[in-house]
Amino acid sequence: MLTLRRNRKNETGNSASLSGKDTDSETKRRGASQWAVAWRRFKKHKSGLFGLGMIVVLLIVAIFNTVIAPYPARPAPDALKPLYDGEAAQAPSWKHPFGTTRMGLDVFSEIVHGSVYTIYVAVAATLITTVLTVAVGITAGYFGRYIDELLMRITEIFLVFPSLLLILVFARIFQLGNAEPFYSFLGINIPIGLTMIILIVSIFAWAGNARVVRGEVLRLKETEFIQAEKSLGASSWWIMLKHVFPNVLPQIIVLATLSMASAVLVEAAVSFLGFGDPNTYTWGRLMEESYSDMSTTWWSEVFPGLAVFLTVLAFNLFGDGIADALNPRLRE
Amino acid sequence: MGFVKYIIRRGIYMIPLIIGISIVSFLVMYAAGDPIQIATAGNPGITEAQRDFLRHYYGLDTPIPAQYVRWLTHFLQGDFGQSLYGGRPVNEIISFYLFETLKLQLISIFLAFFISIPAGIYSALKQRSAADYTISGISIAGVSLPVFWFGIVLIIVLSYHMGLLPSAGAYGSPKLWPVFGISDPTLDALAHLVMPVTVLTLASLAYNVRLLRAGMLEVLRQDYVMAARASGISERKVLYKYSLKNAITPLITLLGLSIGASLAGAPLTETVFSWPGLGRAYVNAVSKLDFPLIMGTTMIVAIMILVANIITDLSYAWIDPRIHID
Numbered sequence: 001m002l003t004l005r006r007n008r009k010n011e012t013g014n015s016a017s018l019s020g021k022d023t024d025s026e027t028k029r030r031g032a033s034q035w036a037v038a039w040r041r042f043k044k045h046k047s048g049l050f051g052l053g054m055i056v057v058l059l060i061v062a063i064f065n066t067v068i069a070p071y072p073a074r075p076a077p078d079a080l081k082p083l084y085d086g087e088a089a090q091a092p093s094w095k096h097p098f099g100t101t102r103m104g105l106d107v108f109s110e111i112v113h114g115s116v117y118t119i120y121v122a123v124a125a126t127l128i129t130t131v132l133t134v135a136v137g138i139t140a141g142y143f144g145r146y147i148d149e150l151l152m153r154i155t156e157i158f159l160v161f162p163s164l165l166l167i168l169v170f171a172r173i174f175q176l177g178n179a180e181p182f183y184s185f186l187g188i189n190i191p192i193g194l195t196m197i198i199l200i201v202s203i204f205a206w207a208g209n210a211r212v213v214r215g216e217v218l219r220l221k222e223t224e225f226i227q228a229e230k231s232l233g234a235s236s237w238w239i240m241l242k243h244v245f246p247n248v249l250p251q252i253i254v255l256a257t258l259s260m261a262s263a264v265l266v267e268a269a270v271s272f273l274g275f276g277d278p279n280t281y282t283w284g285r286l287m288e289e290s291y292s293d294m295s296t297t298w299w300s301e302v303f304p305g306l307a308v309f310l311t312v313l314a315f316n317l318f319g320d321g322i323a324d325a326l327n328p329r330l331r332e
Numbered sequence: 333m334g335f336v337k338y339i340i341r342r343g344i345y346m347i348p349l350i351i352g353i354s355i356v357s358f359l360v361m362y363a364a365g366d367p368i369q370i371a372t373a374g375n376p377g378i379t380e381a382q383r384d385f386l387r388h389y390y391g392l393d394t395p396i397p398a399q400y401v402r403w404l405t406h407f408l409q410g411d412f413g414q415s416l417y418g419g420r421p422v423n424e425i426i427s428f429y430l431f432e433t434l435k436l437q438l439i440s441i442f443l444a445f446f447i448s449i450p451a452g453i454y455s456a457l458k459q460r461s462a463a464d465y466t467i468s469g470i471s472i473a474g475v476s477l478p479v480f481w482f483g484i485v486l487i488i489v490l491s492y493h494m495g496l497l498p499s500a501g502a503y504g505s506p507k508l509w510p511v512f513g514i515s516d517p518t519l520d521a522l523a524h525l526v527m528p529v530t531v532l533t534l535a536s537l538a539y540n541v542r543l544l545r546a547g548m549l550e551v552l553r554q555d556y557v558m559a560a561r562a563s564g565i566s567e568r569k570v571l572y573k574y575s576l577k578n579a580i581t582p583l584i585t586l587l588g589l590s591i592g593a594s595l596a597g598a599p600l601t602e603t604v605f606s607w608p609g610l611g612r613a614y615v616n617a618v619s620k621l622d623f624p625l626i627m628g629t630t631m632i633v634a635i636m637i638l639v640a641n642i643i644t645d646l647s648y649a650w651i652d653p654r655i656h657i658d
Contacts, residue, residue, distance in 0.1 A: 047472075157349070161637070164599060165630065168618045169360060265478055269600055272480055273615055287481070298488045305481030313476035320472065 038250070041325040048321015054314035062115040069109035074281060080104050089297050099299035101290055107300050110286055111307050117191075117282040118264055118311055121198055125263035128202035129209065130256045136206065137213025138248070142221060142240055152214070155207045163204035164269065170200045171275040181279035193277025194267075201266050209255040216248045250326035257319035261312045268308045283308050335646075342642045346635075353634045354407070354627075358400050361623050368392060368416075370621050390416070403627070412628035417620060422628040425613065430632075432502050433609035437598070439525065440532035441590055448537055448583070452544025453571055456552060467541060474538025483531045483604035490527065498524050500606035528605045532598055536590055540583055547579030554578075577651055584651065588644025589637075 042048055061068055072078045082088060082096065083104020092099040098107035140151040174196040182189040220226060229239050270276055271284025272291075283304040290300035368386045372378045387393045391402060406413060412422035455467040491499035498509045502524050511519040551557065552575060560570045599611035606612070610629060617625040
């Protein structure tokens with residue numbers, strides 16, 4: 001049995017992480033749960049681990065932003081201290097690692113404070129997108145027939161339409177009716193404009209993912225254990241919650257990680273084009289503010305963009321890593 | 333025979349979709365508020381009577397369903413109305429920008445398509461080689477790259493610091509951009525294309541390579557590829573005739589989608605390079621809430637995307653004889 005398996009693997013030569021030695025250890029620990037196996041596989045995925053490391057750094061920066069940043073966040077008057085010290089529009093130096101803007105803001109501090117919004121965008125947008133993905137994907141796939149037909153037609157419209165165009169229109173309309181900048185919840189100031197953008201971005205992000213989940217559910221529906229549950233008289237909701245959902249969960253986790261990457265990217269784009277929340281200084285906003293100065297103080301434009309790039313890269317690398325770790329076709 | 337029937341059927345299927353999209357866009361835009369109020373908000377000298385005159389002039393004083401019917405009848409006659417700013421016909425504005433957008437987009441899409449084929453195949457063939465890691469690394473970086481940021485970096489380095497390429501626009505005006513000291517309109521237009529095309533190509537190239545690499549890895553593992561190789565068919569034929577044809581379908585889907593979506597212009601790239609295209613015009617129209625222009629652009633884009641989808645589906649049948657059109 002074991003030799004046979006090893007042969008097949010050598011033919012396909014699929015995953016570098018599966019050398020002959022690992023096969024033995026994985027077979028021995030067959031009792032381990034699929035998550036433990038996945039984690040073991042993930043630990044060998046170098047670029048995936050690198051992505052995870054970058055995400056951890058981002059989280060630390062966001063949590064300790066007030067400690068790490070040498071200057072406070074706007075609207076605190078001290079945010080403009082470099083201006084009063086006569087240090088506006090300075091190139092990167094030891095005191096200002098990413099330089100200062102023409103307005104007299106320390107670019108490094110601004111990026112550190114902006115990381116909080118980046119995390120908020122990534123997490124909130126992904127939560128909403130995932131709920132929509134799961135609801136549409138599982139319902140369409142499981143119930144099939146006219147429900148599937150209807151949901152898939154709606155999905156197609158969302159999929160086909162260049163979403164950035166409509167996101168801009170919605171963002172602009174919400175900007176008009178923006179009365180209160182913040183909503184205070186449990187002592188945390190939640191930026192309303194940014195939340196609206198997150199909502200809009202999420203509403204246009206679920207369609208592709210829902211199609212993937214639906215396909216997976218369609219495949220599951222034909223498996224024997226689901227058929228057995230059905231013939232035992234289990235209700236549709238029970239089967240969906242207890243059997244279908246746990247089995248599409250790996251797929252959903254992968255899609256969710258990749259959604260984080262695209263949410264951060266789209267929010268940065270919307271803000272950069274000037275349709276963002278005027279009260280929150282996200283990285284895209286910082287780029288918009290410095291856009292007209294890029295021929296002189298290029299650092300105030302380049303570093304916030306670099307932060308966006310590295311964050312999106314981190315989520316994508318991490319997502320690829322878990323996709324490989326959870327892919328049953330690559331698994332022993 | 334089946335071919336013509338198929339196109340007619342798909343064409344009929346498009347009609348409710350287009351009407352649906354137009355109703356939704358119309359409602360969204362007019363829910364935003366009174367366009368005349370918005371358009372004249374920055375002008376304190378205007379009187380309410382003048383606003384009423386403008387509303388009447390643009391037909392905005394009738395109920396919304398009546399406005400929609402009026403818009404639809406004009407639309408069916410190919411008339412998109414007039415811009416709220418300056419009153420230029422929307423048709424004229426769109427056709428002016430459409431050419432520049434298509435020029436930019438089509439060049440990039442086809443460059444990306446034809447570069448991605450050898451790159452994707454090579455990467456899949458030499459899996460886990462240094463070349464594969466390089467190609468995969470560049471493509472995941474390309475997927476993560478904010479296109480507008482990449483454009484800005486190129487402008488800062490190549491235009492501002494090295495003075496190699498023009499930083500904005502599609503044509504040198506009033507003076508042509510000299511290429512190797514020669515001032516020629518064609519060379520000038522090409523020089524203006526280099527950076528935006530690079531940015532757009534890299535952006536779609538990354539997706540294409542990832543898709544094709546994954547597809548090829550799947551196909552190369554199949555028994556029929558091994559059988560083809562065993563029967564002594566040349567490697568070139570095995571790769572390009574037997575394997576690629578099976579791996580390329582997702583790439584064709586993406587190509588179809590991106591040709592359709594390219595009509596929307598890449599609002600970001602066009603804004604960064606001040607390209608006189610549809611995407612930048614759209615961004616400007618949205619920030620000024622120029623409704624007729626937004627509606628016109630949206631409809632053109634929607635129709636083009638649906639047409640591109642039909643062509644994509646037809647091309648499947650051309651590539652894969654197992655797929656029948658009926």
